[in-house]
Amino acid sequence: MPGAITDVAGLRVGHHTLAARATGCTVVLCPEGAVAGVDVRGGAPGTRETDLLRPENVVPLVHGVLLTGGSAFGLAAADGVMRWLEARGHGLPVGPARVPIVPAAVIFDLWHGDPAVRPDAAAGAAACDAASTDVPATGAVGAGAGATVGKLWGPAHGMRGGLGTASITVAGITVGALMVVNAIGDVLDTDGSVIAGARGDDGRPRRSTDALAAGVLPQRLIPGTATTIGVVATDAVLDKAQATKLAALGHAGLARAVDPLTMHDGDTLFALATGRAGQAADLSLLGALAARVVAEAIRSGVRAAQAAA
Numbered sequence: 001m002p003g004a005i006t007d008v009a010g011l012r013v014g015h016h017t018l019a020a021r022a023t024g025c026t027v028v029l030c031p032e033g034a035v036a037g038v039d040v041r042g043g044a045p046g047t048r049e050t051d052l053l054r055p056e057n058v059v060p061l062v063h064g065v066l067l068t069g070g071s072a073f074g075l076a077a078a079d080g081v082m083r084w085l086e087a088r089g090h091g092l093p094v095g096p097a098r099v100p101i102v103p104a105a106v107i108f109d110l111w112h113g114d115p116a117v118r119p120d121a122a123a124g125a126a127a128c129d130a131a132s133t134d135v136p137a138t139g140a141v142g143a144g145a146g147a148t149v150g151k152l153w154g155p156a157h158g159m160r161g162g163l164g165t166a167s168i169t170v171a172g173i174t175v176g177a178l179m180v181v182n183a184i185g186d187v188l189d190t191d192g193s194v195i196a197g198a199r200g201d202d203g204r205p206r207r208s209t210d211a212l213a214a215g216v217l218p219q220r221l222i223p224g225t226a227t228t229i230g231v232v233a234t235d236a237v238l239d240k241a242q243a244t245k246l247a248a249l250g251h252a253g254l255a256r257a258v259d260p261l262t263m264h265d266g267d268t269l270f271a272l273a274t275g276r277a278g279q280a281a282d283l284s285l286l287g288a289l290a291a292r293v294v295a296e297a298i299r300s301g302v303r304a305a306q307a308a309a
Contacts, residue, residue, distance in 0.1 A: 002300050003167030003293075004135040005176035008233045010034065010274030013165075013178065014131030015142030016123045021113030023069035025077045026142035026163060027127040028178060028231050028272065031090040033061030035273040037244030038103065041251055043263035044224035046072045046106035050268075055241040059101055063090050064128075065231050065270050066104035067143040067163075067180050070118025071224070078104040080124025105229040105268040107182040109146030111155050136178070138164050139304030143229075147182035149302065150197035151226055152208045152218045152260070159196040159205070161187070164301020166293040173281045175289040177250070179230035179297040184221065184265055185258045187302045196302045209260055227266035228254055230297065232290045236281040238273035247271035249287025253294025269294070 006013055010030055017024035038053045048066075052059045063085050068074035082100045085091055091098030110118070127142065140147070144163025151158040161183065167176035181187060186197025186208050198208045212218075232250040247269045254267060261267065271290075 002296060003176065004165040005167060005178040005231065005233055006133045006135060007167040008174050008176045008274060009235045009276035011233055012131040012133055013136040014127040015137060016126040016130060017141055017145045018117060018119065018123065020117040022146035023109050023118055024142045024145040025066060025068035025074065025119040025123050025127050027064055027066050027081055027131060029064045029128060029131045030272060030274060031063055031085060033063060035238050035240055035243050036062040037240060037247045037271045039247035039251055040268045042227055042265040042267035045266035045268050047104065047268055048075045048078055049101065049103040053103060055244055059092065062101040062103060064102045066102055066124060067229050068104060068106050068119045069109040069143055069146050071106055071108045071110055074106045074119045075104055076121055077119040077124035078102045080121035081128055084125045084128040103270060107143065107147060107180055107227050107229060108225045109182065112146050136165055138162065138301050139308050143180045144301060147180060149181060149183045150186050150208065151184045152198050154219055157199050160305040162301040162305030164297040164304065166296035166300055168289055168293055170289060173234060173236045173277050175234045175286060175293055177230060177232045177293040177297040179228060179294060179301060181228050181298050181301050182226055183228045183258045184226040184262050185260045187298060188257055188259055189299060195299060196306050221264045223264050224266060226264060228258060229268045230294065231270045231272060232294055233272040234286055235274050235277040236286060237275040237279060242283055243271045243273050245283060246286055246290055250290035250294045252291035257295040257298040
């Protein structure tokens with residue numbers, strides 16, 4: 001690794017970062033359609049069009065996934081993604097129209113600057129205009145522009161989060177991830193050391209769970225002000241139930257790279273299966289790879305953001 005989610009055939013990624021303050025949105029486009037699932041584990045999610053991804057529901061494919069800043073206000077950016085896709089003839093045929101299916105999830109980044117500035121439909125369309133199969137930019141860009149981590153003692157004690165990506169190919173199957181890291185917890189390297197996280201009153205980083213164990217208790221947490229959201233994708237052939245399970249298995253990577261996970265994070269992971277490899281794969285194998293690329297995408301995004309800080 002690292003690689004990128006765009007190594008999965010059939011996907012394009014685009015960012016739009018607002019100039020007025022640190023926020024933006026990122027779109028993963030699959031205009032020809034991809035099978036999708038979702039697993040929402042956080043206690044304070046902000047989402048759109050997740051119910052239709054349930055395996056028992058009838059919508060077979062999605063045409064993009066939007067990750068955005070701006071809290072729930074930022075979900076308006078999905079309107080721009082839908083209009084962009086509709087204008088190009090993409091979407092689910094429904095009577096006389098084509099309706100693009102664009103699930104979305106948000107992070108809370110309203111701490112920075114004027115909270116009235118947030119992604120809107122124009123921002124969503126701009127992210128689509130920028131979408132390509134190139135390796136996407138990482139760090140404080142797009143949906144990760146205003147992300148922070150290590151907020152157990154409040155945002156003033158945190159550090160910059162960000163957006164990252166990774167991929168891996170095994171036995172002809174590629175699995176990739178794109179993650180926006182705006183967690184309350186710290187981001188950990190493979191050896192358990194802190195890449196970025198909470199800082200003590202002296203300004204020095206410390207591992208949050210070690211401080212908790214030593215009796216340093218946090219302030220009252222504000223629900224809905226942190227989350228890690230993302231997309232895990234594969235070119236294997238999956239049905240909706242398998243895609244849903246892949247999203248669930250991918251969450252293991254979040255637990256490896258973020259500590260602690262709290263009820264105040266709205267952690268949400270989408271799964272996309274483009275089927276371009278033309279073959280099925282063992283779901284346990286895919287899940288193991290998904291967890292690995294999710295963890296590496298989280299780490300790579302935060303490293304990139306810290307390097308630019």
